[in-house]
Amino acid sequence: MLDITAFAALIKRKRGEARLTQETLAQDVFGDSARKADISRLENAKVANPQEATVQKICTALNISAAEMEPIRQSRLSAAQLDQIPTLSREELENLATRFQIDDVFDRTDADLRQLLTQKATEYRALKAEVDAIPDTMKRLSNLKADAQDAIARLDLDEVENLMTLVHATELEEAAKSAEIRANNALLRGRVDQAFTLLSSAADSFAAVDPLAPARIRILGYCETLFKHGLRYGGDGIPKASQIVSDILTAELKEMDTWLWAAGQNALAITLGNQGTRSDGLEGADLLAKAVTAYRSALDVCTRQDHPVQWATTQNNLGNALREQGTRTDGLKGADLLAQAVTSYRAALEVRTRQDHPEQWATTQNNLGNALQAQGIRTDGPKGADLLAEAVTAYRAALEVRTRQDHPVQWAGAQNNLGNALKQQGTRTAGPKGADLLAQAVTAYRAALEVRTRQDHPVDWAETQYNIAITQRDLSHNGSCTDPRAALEAALMAVDDALTVFDPDHISYYHAKASRPRDNILADIAALPPE
Known part of the structure; x- marks a missing residue:
């Protein structure tokens, strides 16, 4: 039996290696370049049983050998390969990735494919566990039917209604479970639109037995399913998570269940905020503004008096959206948005105390530091210096809870943030005090590198190396620096390390970003007096 998925992957790879268009291959195989759609269907495994004559013509046109076809004709069990991902060959990785319909399979590195396939x-x-756990509900339904027959014989029509409602609900639950499994299968293959349609229909089907059920299921269940997929793989997962909630946030729902409506506003805000953070320009700004509006709507219901913990969480999240808005907005408007973010974080800290909620307290302290730092960067003079000092204080507070031992990744992130604030202070401060602040920044960055290793966190490692390079160059320009050459050489070593990760093919933006200061560092070294 021919493994059509593996055959599809082989066609696509071989055609790419031969630099043939689908039209050219269609001419070679079918004698008609207009049949490129047939080639596309073959490459996407849409032909269930391709004719042997067609298979032979494709093999001839693409120089596919019998040896290459042998494992494809034997149709290996892909599920078994999922336990062997670290040892699979390149061809096996491509075939397996094609089965999951991963985009750009042939342009990805082996490491990238292994990481994606592991997920x-x-x-x-x-998904398999869900399928295996599908229960046999026939006995339950049979018992309900017998009870209903007994009730109707006794003319107990109210009991008949109650029992038939249970029958209806049971059938809906089973249908919904099947839809969820189908949706998860669709997501496994990257088909977000199909998953959205299945989940929306499944949730809405419960309206017949409970008018609030569609909203409850969408807001508290299916939104998260789509959102998590979007966080992992990008694409339409997060926008569809927004839509599955926004479709149900009606005035009628608010009247029926104010708390559920507020929970929906909060979920909508989270998805919109993530969309906004990932989007550029006016689109991103509009999404962030909508997120802020949704958070404020949730806070109208989720008050500090009635729901203090949820109120504080929403205040923290509102601060994140306002901070993102503020960093993207110039002038007084941006400054005002950052000030609003600081206000939200400080409000959250009224409930998120270190004593009662230490981890959440540390998170909000770190977020507060980010907002204060953004304010400080935009503000000149003593006021800006004070804001940066407050940011340093907030980061140091976060590090009292975010210890390396208990929270290593968050500890490293806070150390990196602390380094950024100290660097900003140092570049604004002349003389020995400025040099000392820059040296403290380098110390914080190097602490972050104890966790942000190249092996475990390559991009974060490179980012921190870049920060060290910039800070060491700034230190070399400080009049109190006793050895500018050593500072510049340390800067050059750090930026060169960063560029080993920020390669021009896969991380072009950061490659260009790091290349510019490297040129400046080399120019500074060349301008030094000879040793």
């Missing part, structure tokens, strides 16, 4: 394997096992 897909986890999701596949979860």
